[in-house]
Amino acid sequence: MSSILLLLAIVPALVHLVNTGLTSTSIAMETRVAANHGLLYLVRSNEGYRVLIYIGKPPGKLYLYDSTGVRIDLLAKCGFTESRTCIYPELLVLKPPVYMYIDGVIIAGVVVSP
DSSP states (O other), X not given: OHHHHHHXXXXXXXXXXXXXXXXXXXXXXXXXXXXXXXXXXEEEOSSOEEEEEXXXXXXXXXXXXXXXXXXXXXXXXXXXXXOSEXXXXXXBOOOSSOEEEETTEEEXXXXXXX
């Protein structure tokens, strides 16, 4: 009976240690590789939004999402081979909030009125 009580007292502590160890291991693995970063600005006009983008390094994947589920492949129009900035060439009709997905990192867009 006492061994069961002892087991019930120790098991939660062991589970906590294992979870903490796994979490710290995954954090260490994620911080070894520097994540990409960027900025997303949406300049509001009467016809839509002008999208201004800055990224830290050339991305593998770069998408723009709005709250209705619209997905735009930014690499198709911007490229980012020579520059880390891009002004999307077309006005976009989007519904904020708007997010940019860049190599697994999600960045919220900032709406700016001229």
